[in-house]
Every structure is written in C-alpha cells, then in structure tokens.
Amino acid sequence: PKREEVTGEVEKRVVAQLLTLMDGLQERGQVVVIGATNRPDAVDPALRRPGRFDREIWINPPDFKGRYEILQIHTRNMPLAPDVDLRKLAEVTHGFSGADLAALAREAAMSALRRAIQSGLIDLNQPSLPPEVFEKIKVTMADFTAALKEIIPSALREIHIEVPHVRWEDIGGLENVKQELREAVEWPLKYPDRFKKFGLRPPKGLLLFGPPGTGKTLLAKAVATESGANFIAVRGPEIFSKWVGESEKMVREIFRKARMAAPCVVFIDEIDALATARGIGVDSLVSERVVAQLLAEMDGIKALENVVVIAATNRPDLVDPALLRPGRFDRIIYVPPPDFKARLEILLIHTRATPLAKDVDLEELARRTEGYSGADLELLVREATFLALREDINAKEVSMRHFEEALKKVRPSVTQDMLKFYESWLEKARQLTVATKAKAAPPLYL
CATH class of the missing domain: 1.10.8.60 (Helicase, Ruva Protein; domain 3)
Structure with a gap:
C-alpha cells in the first residue's frame, strides 16, 4: 500500500523490502514479477515506475x-x-x-x-x-x-436497484419525447456502424423538464427496460454528506462505475437539488463543489463514452446554467401535460385491468380532463374504483357515475401559470444556447 497512508511500520518495511528486491543493488536474475489488483491507485507509487512494474495492463470488461x-x-x-x-x-x-x-x-x-x-x-x-x-x-x-x-454485473452491485419493467406502450402520448430518447440511447447501441459512418456522436445528456406528474421518471424507467443498457439511478439529495469531499467522491464513483459498465444510462432524478446554480447559496459551498465535479465528469478531460446522462426536474430555473450547454445536456426536452389523444391513451392504459360498465365513455372523460397530468388521470381511475368498492365490496364493474363523483374530488394540478413559466424558460434556454454557439464561432472576414 501507499506508505504515507498506512499507520503501521510493518507495511512500510514490507514495501521498502519489495522495492529493494525488485530494483536494488542486487540483480534479481531471470525473475518476472506479476502483480494483480483491482485498486491500482492504492499501490505505492514507487512500485509503479520502469524497473519495477514496467508495464501496466488494464483488463477491460469483455466487449x-x-x-x-x-x-x-x-x-x-x-x-x-x-x-x-x-x-x-x-x-x-x-x-x-x-x-x-x-x-x-x-x-x-x-x-x-x-x-x-x-x-x-x-x-x-x-x-x-x-x-x-x-x-x-x-x-x-x-x-x-x-x-x-x-x-447483476459486478461493477454495479453496490449501486444496483431493481427497475420496474416499463415499456413504451405503458406510457400514453409523448411520441416526440419517446423518439428523442430512442435516438439518444437505443440507436447508438443498435446501429453503432451507422453512427460511425456518418461521424455522428450520440448526445451525452438529456434534461427532461415539465410540470409534476407528466411522466418524466416513467420515461427514464422505460428507457432502462427497452434499451437493455445498464441503469444507474441517482436520487439528487442522497448524494450530499456531512463529511468534506464525500459528496464529490460519490459523484466521481457513480461515473467511474458507469464507465466500467458501459453502455450505461445514469438517471439523476430531481437534479435541481443536486446541481443548484452556483453563487446563490449560503451553505458551506458543498453544492458548488458537487456541481463542479458533475461538470468535469460530463465534459472534462476524461472522456465519457457510451454513457448517457438523463436528468429530470420540475424546477429547471434552479439548475446551474453551465450544465445546459452542448456537450453536457445536449438536448433539453419539455415534457408537456397530455393533450386529448394522450389523455385517452393514459385512461386506456390505467383502465386496462379495470372492469368498466358499458356506460363509461373514456373519450368524454378525456375531453373533460383538460389540464390533468398523467398522475392526475391515474388517481382519477383509482378514486373511481375505490368509490365503486365503497358502494359495494362485491361490485363487478365501475360505472360512469363513479367517474363523475371522482371528477369532483380529483382536480387538475397543471395551471396556465405553470405552462407559461415552462414555455418562457424553454425559450430563454434556446436563446442562451444560440448565444453560446455564436460566441464560440470564429469571426468571419468578408
């Protein structure tokens, strides 16, 4: 081990003896020493030089x-x-x-x-x-x-979570968002030769933002299931630690494991809690150091290959602007509340296993639920089913009057003010991207 990090004298003497025997005054003859470790950074640096361990062979996970x-x-x-x-x-x-x-x-x-x-x-x-x-x-x-x-792959055992099997057909509407996610995650895995032929680099990151309950986390689950890539889920606030340097180390470890288990999807839920805009906090600057570490991992000196970062938030205005440029979050995707067609699809999905009476008109319900998010519609179906069971525990079906009662209880969670806020922020983000590209462009001489 590194001699400056151990407390015992025995380890220091053993390292010194090994250094002397491998490259000291006495020749070691026809003896080749092969060392193996999965923690090369913990080995004493004096051993990692020509004359001792001349060659370092990194054994990658198999392709x-x-x-x-x-x-x-x-x-x-x-x-x-x-x-x-x-x-x-x-x-x-x-x-x-x-x-x-x-x-x-x-x-x-x-x-x-x-x-x-x-x-x-x-x-x-x-x-x-x-x-x-x-x-x-x-x-x-x-x-x-x-x-x-x-x-479970060995590299991911510490951070493995069981991802529910969500398919694209389990998500109603959002066809444009689904297509963008397919292009970013599935296409580079399925058609790598096409990307290579056209000199195309897959996007490094996607930021999903929109009102609460519109299906941002559900989309990430579907990506993990459909792509077949390894999946690492990071809940924003759990990164922070009271010990100095531990939060940055955790971010570094997550990306190190993602590189080892590539192709991999890193999903950061509630990124506004993890990557708050720098310069506005009054804490001990931990969040600023975490943001700096995240910026370095996503687009720093060390390349990030075959790793896609997907982040979700309903407060995009709190995310640090440095993350919202090409090379980090290449695509900023607005996940809107469902329109009529999407609401009908969502109602069909959530009533798939529910016995409905003949008088239930899902199209009429979809028409009357303007401003309802996907989560609101799921709650509506659940509330109507509970009302039917409350009326008669042996009920065989859910009728339209139960949905009428449920509509009085479940109110839309998406307001016009919220929609204006998200649309205005998206416009500002686009203008910022255009301004950044224009600033970085070389001058034109006519």
Whole structure:
C-alpha cells in the first residue's frame, strides 16, 4: 500500500523490502514479477515506475466478441436446447465480467435442473441416477432469461436497484419525447456502424423538464427496460454528506462505475437539488463543489463514452446554467401535460385491468380532463374504483357515475401559470444556447 497512508511500520518495511528486491543493488536474475489488483491507485507509487512494474495492463470488461467467446467456453459441455442464442445473450450482457458470465451459465444450468426435479424426471431419493436421465435435460433460452434476472454485473452491485419493467406502450402520448430518447440511447447501441459512418456522436445528456406528474421518471424507467443498457439511478439529495469531499467522491464513483459498465444510462432524478446554480447559496459551498465535479465528469478531460446522462426536474430555473450547454445536456426536452389523444391513451392504459360498465365513455372523460397530468388521470381511475368498492365490496364493474363523483374530488394540478413559466424558460434556454454557439464561432472576414 501507499506508505504515507498506512499507520503501521510493518507495511512500510514490507514495501521498502519489495522495492529493494525488485530494483536494488542486487540483480534479481531471470525473475518476472506479476502483480494483480483491482485498486491500482492504492499501490505505492514507487512500485509503479520502469524497473519495477514496467508495464501496466488494464483488463477491460469483455466487449461483444469477448462475451460471446466466454459464453461459448462456459457452455461447451452443457446440453443446450436449439433455441439458445449465445450471440443474443452476448448482446444483452453489457458490463458483465468473465466471472459474471460463468455465474450466468451456472445459474441457467441450475434452473434446468430445478425444472427437471419439479417435473419428476429426477428423483432425489434415489442413491444414483442413470446417465440417460441427464441426456433428457436441456438448458433452454428461458433458463438463461431467468438467470439474467438473478445475475447483476459486478461493477454495479453496490449501486444496483431493481427497475420496474416499463415499456413504451405503458406510457400514453409523448411520441416526440419517446423518439428523442430512442435516438439518444437505443440507436447508438443498435446501429453503432451507422453512427460511425456518418461521424455522428450520440448526445451525452438529456434534461427532461415539465410540470409534476407528466411522466418524466416513467420515461427514464422505460428507457432502462427497452434499451437493455445498464441503469444507474441517482436520487439528487442522497448524494450530499456531512463529511468534506464525500459528496464529490460519490459523484466521481457513480461515473467511474458507469464507465466500467458501459453502455450505461445514469438517471439523476430531481437534479435541481443536486446541481443548484452556483453563487446563490449560503451553505458551506458543498453544492458548488458537487456541481463542479458533475461538470468535469460530463465534459472534462476524461472522456465519457457510451454513457448517457438523463436528468429530470420540475424546477429547471434552479439548475446551474453551465450544465445546459452542448456537450453536457445536449438536448433539453419539455415534457408537456397530455393533450386529448394522450389523455385517452393514459385512461386506456390505467383502465386496462379495470372492469368498466358499458356506460363509461373514456373519450368524454378525456375531453373533460383538460389540464390533468398523467398522475392526475391515474388517481382519477383509482378514486373511481375505490368509490365503486365503497358502494359495494362485491361490485363487478365501475360505472360512469363513479367517474363523475371522482371528477369532483380529483382536480387538475397543471395551471396556465405553470405552462407559461415552462414555455418562457424553454425559450430563454434556446436563446442562451444560440448565444453560446455564436460566441464560440470564429469571426468571419468578408
């Protein structure tokens, strides 16, 4: 370890002895020393120079070709069903190390064995099993799919969260926003050759802003499910710590893990709490240092490749302006309250599992819910269902009068003042971007 950071004298003497033996007065002969670590920064710097450890070899997590070969090795003696597609498995295992892939193959085999035991093909009470029994067991693609839910990439185990499986069809309306998210996250993964051919660099960051309840967080969940990329969720306020330097270290660690597990989506919810505009706070300047760290990570000297940052806020005016320029949050996307068509889609989604009476007219409800957000419409359906059950716990369906009663209770949360505020802020942000580009452009000589 680093001698200046350890308190014991034994460690210092061991490091000094190792330095002397590797490159001291006495030749070490034909001896090659190979060291291995996953914490190179914790090694004493005197060892990391020519004459001692001459070469430093960084072993990356395997790419698609490497993952495919590793899966072939670990399934070499495994009885695979014809539907198993190792190439597809290699495509969806972004950020998996060799050990993770070995665990994936082992878990899939265990799943096949469990299925054989449950079906009665294997009787655990028998002292021994004939070989023909094992010949009947095949590991299927369904076993690998089930194993994928259990195995988490090693680099993300500390910060892994279970993301609900939300599909694009679970979100009503917002077609333009969905398309922009597809272009930013899904296209670079699915069509990397097209991006390379056109010299196109995928956007680094997207800022989703709009009134509360319009589906910003839901869109991020759908991106995580649909793209198949690794997903890191950061709740803005949880970054802050009372210890000096810990908050910046946490931001640094999140981006380090995202680089290791690339392609990766980093989702920062309530970014206004994390990246408040500098110069207006009266605290101990922790928030300013966190913003500076975030700026450096997103567009600093160290490249951020195959990592997309998606942030969500309903107070865009509080976000530091330095984040809102190209190269950091390349795209600023307004998530508006749903229009008539979107409201109808949202009502259809939320009443999918609700038995409705014949007199329920969802189009009429969509027409009467002007100014309602997606969350308001979900609450409306839930309130109408509760009213039906309150009337009769054995009720078989929800009728229109229950929705009429619910409309009196659930009021729209989006006001005209809020819409004017968001639209005016978006206009200011566009003008700021244009002014920044014009300022950065070289002078023209006529």
